[in-house]
Amino acid sequence: MSYSYPRIGLLIDGEWIHDRDACLQVVNPSNEEILADVPKATAADLQRALAAADRARRIWRDTAPEARARVLRQASALLRERMDAFCQTISLELGKPLSDARYEVERACAIMEWDAGEAVRLYGRINPSAPGMLQLVLRQPIGPVAAFTPWNAPLSSPARKLSGALAAGCSVILKAAEETPGAACLYAQCLMDAGLPSGVLSLVFGDPNEISEALITSPVIRMVTFTGSVNVGKRLTQLAAAQMKPVLMELGGHAPVLVAEDADPVQVARMSAAAKVRMAGQICVSPTRFIVHERIYDAFLVAFAKAVGEVRVGDGFESGVQMGPVANPRRLAAAQALVEDARRRGARVLTGGHRLGEKGYFYAPTVIADVPREALVMSEEPFCPLALCVSVASLREGIDLANSVSVGLAGYAFTNSLSTAEQIGREIECGILSINHFGGPAPDMPFGGLKDSGFGREGGSESLESYTVTRMVSQKAFIA
Known part of the structure; x- marks a missing residue:
């Protein structure tokens, strides 16, 4: 029996791009057959993605939390409708049993649905103050996020990072793994079909060093999230630290x-x-x-x-x-x-x-x-x-x-x-x-490690924390 594999492309500012030189070929690890070519983002593509993320962040930031939640819930419903395509794609590019692929899709849906709920629970507070004075503590989106995901969790890892960032109101540039790109492409299409505005999400592939350097050093990007090896995580953390940018790192274990x-x-x-x-x-x-x-x-x-x-x-x-x-x-x-x-x-x-x-x-x-x-x-x-x-x-x-x-x-x-x-x-x-x-x-519990396994948490009530900043606003009722 033959199974179809999706066409791999870059998604930038709402447009799928396929006419680029290949940076890698996707290989089925069960039979070593070539499934697809993966297009390599050019420097111009990355700059266009950054410009789109910068423009779209204002639109998505000012979108009501319940409206953001509706997009995530609708995207989750589309994942369930397209379950067979996702399962086949994951098994083709990663080789794992279809039952395990189904579990990964179900897990991604559960993550998105949890984060959709968290979008409307981003509470701030009003502190006690003197008459005529308001003291507000606001939790607001940190801004455009650069997200990097690994080959071994081709759907659940992008789902963790995208749903958390999108629920918080951030635009995202996702650099998914070139070895297993199909699930990320299908997922991005679900989000677009669910009503995500153009530019809020870009999906790129290519040379990891070139992409991380271009994105992390850009003033547009305000935060970096990565799942992968300890050594790569440390390099990305150093790169982000040089730009005074926070990171969320989920690294290796033993x-x-x-x-x-x-x-x-x-x-x-x-x-x-x-x-x-x-x-x-x-x-x-x-x-x-x-x-x-x-x-x-x-x-x-x-x-x-x-x-x-x-x-x-x-x-x-x-x-x-x-x-x-x-x-x-x-x-x-x-x-x-x-x-x-x-x-x-x-x-x-x-x-x-x-x-x-x-x-x-x-x-x-x-x-x-x-x-x-x-x-x-x-x-x-x-x-x-x-x-x-x-x-x-x-x-x-x-x-x-x-x-x-x-x-x-x-x-x-x-x-x-x-x-x-x-x-x-x-x-x-x-x-x-x-x-x-x-x-x-x-999904309702925090996920993350200690020591060299990184810092920050994905999931639970902490799932949106890394994608927000806390601001204080004090306001007098009138000018004295």
Whole structure:
């Protein structure tokens, strides 16, 4: 069966532009077939996008919050109507199962609907003052936003950034990932069809360094938001800091999974297998370091390796597939290099540890036992289907190991003890902690990390904070 893939273009000032040189070809990671060319924005295109964002910011800023909310809700309804097209596009360009693609579309809709509600809850306040004097605290849109999103969340990441910024009243220039551009193009069209005024949103592709330099250094842009690697996030933060511009950074992770001695090792192992293979481990909240109490370590390993070894890997369009390919040959090479380094240092590969087939970028889901702390994979985020298992003699040792890396995005823990859960909740250094489950935060909860995993929050009542500024206005009733 053949599936259609959208035509990729730049969206600038309400106009789709296709006649540009290609900066990249989109490749289906399941079969290595070319899906589309991605047009590269020229310097003139970027300047036009900046001019449109500057002009449109006044229009959108002065649009009533309820009217902004209606656009977001209508765009969400259009996403649901076009569900099949979105799911097919995401599975074609990213390879993940259709059921996972559907979950991503549903999540994007939920994010937009939450932020639509937040648009009418941007409360300021009136402070007590003397008769004849008003003291107002206003929360207003910060201005045009430069947003940068990654390849591994081709719809949900743009939805997080665009819905928050648009709900707050900001215009946005979105630089989406060239590797997975189709969902962003479909999403931008939904927003336009929902009534978003021309110029409020521009979508560009091209050389990341050229685009980030042009946008962030422009006086038009007032704020920068990025989801991606720690190293790139630091570079963009430095660039923004030189211009005195605030940033919202959601960067990498290396999520620990603490399994206390009172947990059921078999049940937790089965849950861990399902969580580990989601998106082939290519999400920043993917569980990676399984830190298990020594009393139940062996039982956990047996059940974990069995469950992971039974995972069905294949094309995301095939029925029953639980895990698709990794995104590109670089991820294949990185996975193999990390496995071989761990082996050389004494770790045991219990299942997987190799590429599957010769067509497509499939890597076997892998469980590695007794991984020494000096192995590269214990400090470098693997971003592939590798599960690293380590035994510890105590909760204290486990918490210290969980906190031993420079990042702190997500963490997981399993225990039937309230006191253990309380200690873990208090001491684990991460922005998102899930105890006795692998679920992440819903749109009504804040999402973001600690340490090198960035700062700022997306979602929850905090979702619009980064896109607003707080102003004080004092007004006398008459001129004395």
